[in-house]
Amino acid sequence: MTSLAPLPDSTKRGSIRVQPLTCTIGAELFDVDLAQVAGDDTLFAELRALLLEHKVLFVRDQDISRADHIALAQRFGPLEDHPVAGSDPDHPGLVRIYKDLDSPPEHYENAYHCDATWRQNPPMGCVLRCVETPPVGGDTIWVNMVEAYRRLPEHVRQRIQGLRAKHSIEASFGAAMPIDERHDLAQRFPDAEHPVVRTHPETGEQILFVNSFTTHLVNYHTPQNVRSGADYAPGAGELLHYLMRQASIPEYQVRWRWTNNSFAIWDNRSTQHYAVQDYWPAVRKMERAGIVGDPTH
DSSP: OOOOOOOTTOEEETTEEEEEOSSSSOEEEESOOHHHHHTOHHHHHHHHHHHHHHSEEEEOOOOOOHHHHHHHHHHHSOBOOOTTTOOBTTBTTEEEEEESTTSOTTSOOOSOBOTTTTSSSOOSEEEEEEEEOOSSOOOEEEEEHHHHHHTSOHHHHHHHTTOEEEEOSTTTGGGGSOHHHHHHHHHHSOOEEEESEEEOTTTOOEEEOOOTTEEEESSOOSTTTOSSHHHHHHHHHHHHHHHHHGGGOGGGEEEEOOOTTOEEEEETTTEEEEEOOOOTTSOEEEEEEEEOOOOOO
16 A cells, blocks of 8 residues: 655654644654654654654554564553453564454444553553454544543533542453453452543643543542432432543544554543444454553542
């Protein structure tokens, strides 16, 4: 496949040409070889700065090795395995997300989420490669959750300051498991608690930090919020669902059409994403390297 030419209003950052894809999130990079970036301090510094600015970066036509893929992700930090999906046996930390005829259509992945917030330290980010894309469909959407927080009504921002929420692997990945396996998963990965509004450790930005792994608010039931017991469940639940729906607002989003050997690199702290599952029974094969993150408090 021939690389897409950059649009006229693309700009050059050092040696990397950058084309923003929306006004709020996402940029496509040109004149860059990710294998070279993995071994070059200057290029990697450029890439990291661009990631903090645009929150998700896209690059096409990167026919690089799995070792180079791993090496690039490891420049950001150590990689983590996934307790359900597992890793490529020859490349620890490289999770294979393969969807084919043996993947039942009810095995959904079409939910707005921030990766692995059921961990005490959710991932810092991810480097995702498309190995094989469907003839049509299979796009992925990313959402700027800094913008989602910034554009909340002021009275809502005041209401959620200081609130915290639980995030669960048992209620998500574990839901389809037999009860004994689900309980074992919950014992190995107890529900994590995170602030509803997280501060980005590098930029200082405020982030709306609830997603489809979030089950409930844990410190909502106070005299300020609850007049009587009848207020507790609907009040907390309705507020949480309202906050989670902010990820579905198109003005905060970018949508990426995959091609073979295209990459997405995203900041998992400030974004959510949604893998559009509109292609079954076609094949879609992705390989993801997730980077260990920091505490959210």
